[in-house]
Amino acid sequence: MAPVLISALEADYILKGIDDNLRADGRGRLDYREVILETGLITQAHGSARCRLGEGTDVLVGVKVDIGTVDIDGTEEEVATVKAKRGRVVCNVECSPIxxxxxxxxxxxxxxxxxxxxxxxxxxxxxxxxxxxxLCIIPGKACWIVYIDALVLDYAGNIVDTMFMTTRAALFNTQVPKAIIHDLGDGEVEFDLSEDVEEWERIEGWEHVPISVTLNKIGSRHIVDATPLEELTTEAKLHVMVNRNGKICGIQKSGSGSIEHSLLSEMVQVHIFVI
Amino acid sequence: MFVRTQRDNFESKVVTPGQVITADTQYMRGHGTYLNEEESSHISSVAGVVERVNKLITVRPLHTRYTGNIGDLVIGRITEVTNKRWKVDINSRQDAVLLLSAINLPGGVQRRKTEADELQMRKFFAEGDLLAAEFQGSFNDGSTSLHTRNLKYGKLRNGSLIVVPPALVQRCKTHFHTLSCGVDVTLGLNGYIWVSKHSSKNLDELDPEAIYSNDNEPVDRSTRETIARVCNCINALSRHFMCITDTIIAYAYEASLKYPVKDLLKLEAMEFVTTEVRHKLSVVRSIY
Known part of the structure; x- marks a missing residue:
């Protein structure tokens, strides 16, 4: 079980190790642990994946697609018309207390x-x-809602990166039933779901789903894939989401510390080396 | 003769939950076992090793929290500083207590602890600090106490901690080892292991003022690498559920030299190291 406290002496040892580019487990600053990724473990789900990082962190993601009504609210009309033609993604992450x-x-x-x-x-x-x-089946009415449920089964640092990696794998694994639309005339439309599994298809654009690279700022340096003890030493974290083309899709900072401007841009550039 | 064969039957017998240990009703039910509905056989409720004392059968679980024995060397982490005592996490069912009266004061003088000492308890040990201590005893209510009244014990510096299942660390004559590769290893019986830079200082020349200092000595890169390698070796052994002693760590270290330190995190490297160790152990055993 991961510790929640760290001694000043351990923190100092970790800090100096990072300055030396040699971390407590022998990795350099930008080395990842081994990733074990499996897909299609849950038969009841439309797609699933499980990822283990260094045999420690363990995340299981299940994807279920369901028919729902499109999101029609939206204060402005323009927003509402765009939303009426779209499906939705609903996420839920749960960390197991054990x-x-x-x-x-x-x-x-x-x-x-x-x-x-x-x-x-x-x-x-x-x-x-x-x-x-x-993902929209009938504009303004029915659409597919993609439910993504992530479960953190075990923790050995770096949940966010593992979570995004698993989600991407689960979305790759997801097969959506085909909807056959019948026009009843008078603008009335109905649809049936194809029973034929062969006709099921992947969600378009899964390959562009980004993954995250978390950079932990310790001292004046930054590391990737921190262990629990390193996370306790971390002053601030920066999650950089990147897609397959190396484009940045989002940046989020967490932790109580601050990041200097120069270091920030350096940290954002780092993802290219990591991937 | 009958007794001997009975004993042999139980020795190093590994059982899993639900497995029948014996259908003999003359035995008494101990921890980790239960009787079936007809009360005709003893069944294990945990995965572990069967142990027998006279008529009492118990099963010692392989994966369990640490239960202390008087005199054990343990490594603990301070979780709380309270009235005249520290609470210490020792991987046990509840936190142990370290009384203010059970530590050595800087300066080495033996005296009653005063109110002034009570006020500066955090100067000795603060929350999160790691320390080596001896298991002093347990009280009626199940709580346990530690002491550090020896210069061998006290704050841990210049290294890193690894956690392994407590069952893997065996009771030995000494738990402070210096490996031939030049690092110190402290094997806590509670499964916490401290790997640190070798301190060449003799216990007598140790500066009594410095026992609670919060400064690490400078650790050079090669020492740091050796510490990391030893840590990864211990980790590999624990993943494969192998016993951890100074000799076994030394074997694992030798076998690991084939790989760069960071590659020891990979599954194949761990597999290789542990098979080498197993091989070496069987060779050594066949000689004796």
């Missing part, structure tokens, strides 16, 4: 909310890669 002491009790709610928000923000927009318009 994974770490910090997920037990009330503390888990904040972390769950933060991660859920982060994921919905990235995936519900043009930067998310998914072609939401393709």
């Amino acid at each position: 994974a770490s002491q910090q997920f037990a009790g009330r503390g888990a709610d904040d972390i769950n909310n933060e991660l859920t928000q982060m994921m919905s923000r990235v995936l519900n927009g043009p930067q998310g890669g998914l072609n939401l318009e393709k």
Whole structure:
């Protein structure tokens, strides 16, 4: 179980190791741990994936697509008309309290909310890669809603990166049933779902779904893929979401510390080396 | 003769939950076991090793929290500073207590602890600090106490901590080892292991004022690398559920030299190291 406290002496050892480009487990500043990714584990879901990072952090993601009504609210008419032609992505992240002491009790709610928000923000927009318009079945009425449920089963640092990696894999694995639209005349439309599994198809644009690279600022340097002890030493974190073309799709900062301007741009550039 | 064969039956027998240990009803039910509905056989409720004392059968679980024995060396982390005592996490069911009266004061003088000492308790140990201590005893209510009244014990510096299942660390004559590769390893019986830079200082020449200092000595790159390598070796051993002693760590270290330190995080490298260790152990055993 990951510790929640760190001694000043350990923090000092970690800090000096990072200055030396040699971390406590022998990695350099920009080395990732081994990633084990599996897809299609949950038969009841439309798509699923499980990712383990260095045999420690363990995230399971299930994707379920369901028919729902399109989002018709929107204060401005323009926004409303765009929304009427779109499907939606609904995210939910839950950290299992047995994974770490910090997920037990009330503390888990904040972390769950933060991660859920982060994921919905990235995936519900043009930067998310998914072609939401393709998810619409009948404009103004029915659409596909993609439910993404992430479960953090075990924690050994760097949840966010693992979560995004798993989500991307789960979306790749997702098969959406085909909807056959019948025109009944008078503008009335109806649809049936194809039973034929062969006709099911992937969500368009899954390959453009970004993954995240989290940079942890420790001292005046930054590292990727931090262990729990390194995360406790971290002053500030920067999550940079990048897609396959190396385009930045989102940046979010967390942690209480601050990041100098020069370091910030350096940290953002780093993702290119990592990927 | 009958007794001997009975004993042999139980020795190093590994059971899983629900497995019948014995259908003999003359035995008494101990921890980790239960009787089936007809009360005709003993069944294990945990995965572990069967142990027997006279008629009492118990199963010692492989994955469990640490239960202390008097005199054990443990490594703990301070979780709380309270009235005249510290609460210490020792991977046990509840936090142990370290009384203010159970530590050595800087300066090495033996005296009653005063109110002034009470006020500066955080100068000795603050929250999060790691320390080596000896298990002093347990009280009626299940809480346990530690002491650090020896210069061997106290704050841990210049290295990093690894956590392994407590069952893997065996009780030995000494738990402070200096490996031939030049790092110190402190094996806590609670499964916390401290790997640090070798301190050449003799206990007698140790500066009594410095026992609570919060400064690391400078650690050069090669030492840091060796510490990381030893840590990764211990990690590999623990992943493969192998015993951790100074000799086994040394074997693992030798086998690991084939790989750069960071590659030891990879599964194949871990596999290689542990197979080498197993091989070496079987060779050593066949000689004796």
